[in-house]
Structures are given as structure tokens and as C-alpha cells.
Amino acid sequence: MLRRKNEIGSMWDWLYRHRLGTIIAILLVLPLFMMYFHGRRSGDSFIEKASIALAGRLQSLTTSITARVFGLVQSYLWLVDVQEQNAKLREENERLLAEALEAKQLSFVNGELRRLLDLKRSHEELRMIPAVIVGREVTPFFRVNRVKIESEDVILQPDMAVVTYQGVLGRTISGGTKFADVMLLTDSRSRVACEVLGRGILGMLVGSGALDVYQARLLVSLTEVPLEAGAVIVTSGHDRVFPRGIEVGYILDPSRRRLAGQFVEYEVALAVNPAAVSHVMVVVGTKER
Amino acid sequence: MRYVAIIIVVAILMCIQNPILSLFNMETWGIDAGLVAVLYLAATSHALGGFVASWITGFVVDSFTLGGILGMHMELLALMFLLSRGLVARFNLLRPLPLMLVTIICSVTKTLLYFLFSVVFDRDFSNYDSIFLWALPHAAVAALFAPLLFALFWAIDRRLLGHRDTDRQGLFRWAGAEKGRI
Numbered sequence: 001m002l003r004r005k006n007e008i009g010s011m012w013d014w015l016y017r018h019r020l021g022t023i024i025a026i027l028l029v030l031p032l033f034m035m036y037f038h039g040r041r042s043g044d045s046f047i048e049k050a051s052i053a054l055a056g057r058l059q060s061l062t063t064s065i066t067a068r069v070f071g072l073v074q075s076y077l078w079l080v081d082v083q084e085q086n087a088k089l090r091e092e093n094e095r096l097l098a099e100a101l102e103a104k105q106l107s108f109v110n111g112e113l114r115r116l117l118d119l120k121r122s123h124e125e126l127r128m129i130p131a132v133i134v135g136r137e138v139t140p141f142f143r144v145n146r147v148k149i150e151s152e153d154v155i156l157q158p159d160m161a162v163v164t165y166q167g168v169l170g171r172t173i174s175g176g177t178k179f180a181d182v183m184l185l186t187d188s189r190s191r192v193a194c195e196v197l198g199r200g201i202l203g204m205l206v207g208s209g210a211l212d213v214y215q216a217r218l219l220v221s222l223t224e225v226p227l228e229a230g231a232v233i234v235t236s237g238h239d240r241v242f243p244r245g246i247e248v249g250y251i252l253d254p255s256r257r258r259l260a261g262q263f264v265e266y267e268v269a270l271a272v273n274p275a276a277v278s279h280v281m282v283v284v285g286t287k288e289r
Numbered sequence: 290m291r292y293v294a295i296i297i298v299v300a301i302l303m304c305i306q307n308p309i310l311s312l313f314n315m316e317t318w319g320i321d322a323g324l325v326a327v328l329y330l331a332a333t334s335h336a337l338g339g340f341v342a343s344w345i346t347g348f349v350v351d352s353f354t355l356g357g358i359l360g361m362h363m364e365l366l367a368l369m370f371l372l373s374r375g376l377v378a379r380f381n382l383l384r385p386l387p388l389m390l391v392t393i394i395c396s397v398t399k400t401l402l403y404f405l406f407s408v409v410f411d412r413d414f415s416n417y418d419s420i421f422l423w424a425l426p427h428a429a430v431a432a433l434f435a436p437l438l439f440a441l442f443w444a445i446d447r448r449l450l451g452h453r454d455t456d457r458q459g460l461f462r463w464a465g466a467e468k469g470r471i
Contacts, residue, residue: 034359070309
């Protein structure tokens with residue numbers, strides 16, 4: 001018994017003397033067992049569960065704090081490059097706006113040209129050449145546009161009809177190889193032989209010369225029946241300038257008609273607004289001629 | 290107390306590292322704070338205290354290592370402590386260049402041991418290529434940041450203890466510390 005006590009005592013002495021080595025050996029061997037045990041991936045050991053739970057909570061907390069702090073920094077403080085980005089975005093915005101505007105213009109011009117083409121197809125008996133309005137002159141006395149044609153073969157003459165897909169715009173009053181001045185229907189000198197569509201009532205459209213509105217007056221014989229509002233006025237072709245059947249405008253308010261000598265005068269709203277037109281067709285003749 | 294503080298700092302570093310790095314899409318470039326802490330302990334602590342602290346640091350690192358097996362870093366960091374204790378006699382870890390060199394050596398050794406233990410103990414282990422692919426980049430990152438982490442640990446030491454008597458080699462002169470202050 002005493003011998004055994006001595007043996008145990010000497011063992012403790014040895015361990016105490018070699019405590020560093022002993023602890024190191026234990027602490028080196030223990031993880032090997034842990035690795036052996038946890039390497040099977042059972043995941044159900046208490047230590048593993050506890051360590052994962054604790055680390056998970058800490059990680060969740062720090063992730064949340066970091067996200068908030070960095071969110072704050074990014075939202076309010078981290079404004080590096082913002083000015084540069086703003087300038088770039090502004091530049092891009094301007095470029096896109098310009099492109100959008102150009103696309104809109106192209107779409108508008110495209111639509112206008114398509115309708116002019118339709119007009120040409122619908123009047124196959126007429127020889128029409130396209131022209132672009134290059135100048136507008138609105139004086140107190142005259143209402144005149146200048147048009148330019150691309151064709152070299154045609155010489156523009158006075159008294160050629162200028163029409164759009166909406167109707168009559170005016171007639172040429174001076175000509176040349178490429179350019180011509182167009183007297184609009186609103187010009188006080190303008191005269192167009194017209195008829196009321198579907199009624200056979202003939203009349204003469206006279207430009208109002210008004211500065212503020214694009215209007216004209218239709219002179220109809222006193223013997224004719226009164227016209228109703230909205231009656232459509234088309235060219236009759238009797239003046240040998242404007243082909244027959246092209247729309248001119250419509251009667252505005254019959255109650256405001258006036259007597260002018262042997263005629264009754266109606267206010268006519270014109271079909272074509274010259275301010276909104278950029279492409280026109282010049283009627284240079286008929287195919288029969 | 291300083292051991293506890295260092296372990297807590299390692300835990301905090303492990304915690305904040307991932308969310309910060311993920312903000313910059315640099316999750317794979319984490320700093321091996323556990324290894325640097327062990328090197329610091331080897332350079333500035335008594336053998337037993339430093340060893341036990343390294344062992345516990347390994348447990349903390351294991352807890353924060355997703356998908357690892359428990360005990361791996363305990364073993365690795367304990368071995369790294371012993372290795373770096375051996376290297377301390379030859380390299381002054383309290384100067385940046387030797388510290389960076391030792392960090393690279395220890396990091397690469399740790400990767401090799403990690404591979405060895407994984408092959409032996411981890412039955413699901415299959416990422417052979419990525420371990421070796423990232424060994425040197427990780428070692429480089431750890432070496433780059435090791436002086437900064439040493440300065441951090443030194444600041445904690447100074448705050449907690451005021452001074453230490455382990456600075457027999459002119460500790461942290463490069464960090465602006467006076468000789469014998471730690």
C-alpha cells in the first residue's frame with residue numbers, strides 16, 4: 001500500500017516536472033481525436049453544435065453591423081466619383097435626348113414622305129416632283145414660301161400647283177431650275193377655283209390675307225343654297241392650275257357668311273397648315289399632256 | 290488577460306473580415322489572423338501560456354471556418370506555435386521583413402499540414418487543387434498584413450499591461466515603440 005502511494009506520488013512528481021511537455025502532448029493529441037471524430041461529418045457532437053451556434057450568432061451580429069455601417073458610409077459619406085459619374089450620366093442623358101429627338105424627327109419626316117408617296121400614287125395622272133420648303137416669308141402683304149426641288153430635269157414655272165397629302169398648299173409664282181416661290185392659299189392675291197364636295201356648287205377661294213389665322217374665303221353665287229358647317233371644299237380644276245378633287249378646306253361657320261356683291265362669302269379653314277409642312281409635291285403637269 | 294484579449298481580437302477579426310471583404314467581392318482574400326496571432330504569441334509569450342492560447346485560438350478559428358472539421362486549426366495552430374518558437378531564435382519577428390518571411394513559411398507549412406490532415410481525417414475532402422492554388426496568395430496576404438496585426442496586438446498588450454518584459458530584442462522599434470516598452 002505504501003509502495004503504491006509512493007509510486008503514485010513519484011508519478012505526479014514526474015508529471016509536474018514535465019508539465020510543459022505533458023500539456024503540449026495532450027493538447028496535440030486531443031485535436032487529432034477530435035478530427036478523427038468530426039471527420040465522419042456526423043455533425044451531431046455537442047462541441048461542434050455549440051461552437052457553430054456561438055460563431056453563427058457572432059457572425060450574424062457582425063454581418064448586420066457591418067452591413068449597416070457600410071450602408072451608411074456608402075449612402076452618405078462614400079461619395080468618391082459621384083461627381084464624375086453625374087457628369088457622365090448627364091452627358092449620356094444629353095446624347096440620348098439628342099438621339100431620341102433625331103429619331104422623332106426622322107419618324108415624322110418618314111411619315112410625311114410616306115403620305116406624299118401615297119398622294120402621288122393616288123393621283124397617277126399627275127406628274128409630281130417632291131420639294132422641300134427652304135424658306136418662309138410671312139410679310140404683312142404676302143404669304144409666300146420658298147421651295148427647293150432636287151431634280152435637275154424640271155424647270156419650275158409660275159402657276160404650278162403645290163400640294164401635300166393633306167391638300168392644296170398654294171401655287172408657284174416664280175420659278176427656276178431648283179427653287180420656286182409658292183404663294184399660299186392665305187395670300188390675299190390667291191384665287192383657286194373650287195367646288196363643294198358632293199354638292200356640285202362652284203365657287204372661288206380667295207386668300208384672307210389675315211396675319212393671325214390661316215383662313216380663306218369661299219365666294220359662292222347668291223343663287224346657290226346655303227352651305228352647312230364642315231362642308232368640304234375641293235379644287236374644281238377650272239382654273240387649269242390645280243387638278244380637280246384635291247382638298248382645300250372646309251366651311252367654318254355658315255352663320256357668319258356675308259354678302260359680297262353678287263356672291264356669298266364663307267370663311268374656310270384650310271386643310272394644310274403651312275407652318276407644319278416641310279415636304280411638298282409640285283404638280284409639274286399631267287401625263288396626258 | 291492578454292491571452293483572452295488576443296483571442297477575442299482574433300474572433301472579432303474573423304467575424305468582421307468576411308462581411309467587409311464580401312462588400313468588395315474579395316471573400317477569397319481573407320487574412321489568416323489566427324496564424325499571425327500565434328506568431329505574435331510565439332514572439333512575445335512564455336511557452337506554456339502561448340501554446341495554450343494558440344490552441345484555444347485554433348478552436349475559435351475552427352468555429353468560424355465554415356465547412357472545416359473541428360480540431361483542424363487547433364492542431365495546426367498548436368504546431369505553428371511550436372514551429373514559430375523554433376524560428377524566433379533565428380528571426381526577429383518584431384521586425385517587419387523577418388516577420389513577413391516567417392509568416393510566408395508558416396502559412397505554406399500550414400497549408401501543407403492542412404492538406405495532410407484533410408486527406409487523413411476528412412472523408413469528404415476533395416478540394417485538392419484550390420488548396421494549393423490559393424496557398425501562395427493567402428501566404429502573401431497574411432505576410433502583407435502581419436506587421437499591421439502585430440502592431441494591433443502590441444497596442445492591446447500595451448493598453449492592458451502597460452509594459453512587458455519579453456522585449457529583449459528592441460521590440461516594435463519599427464512600429465514607433467520605444468525599446469523595452471512592451
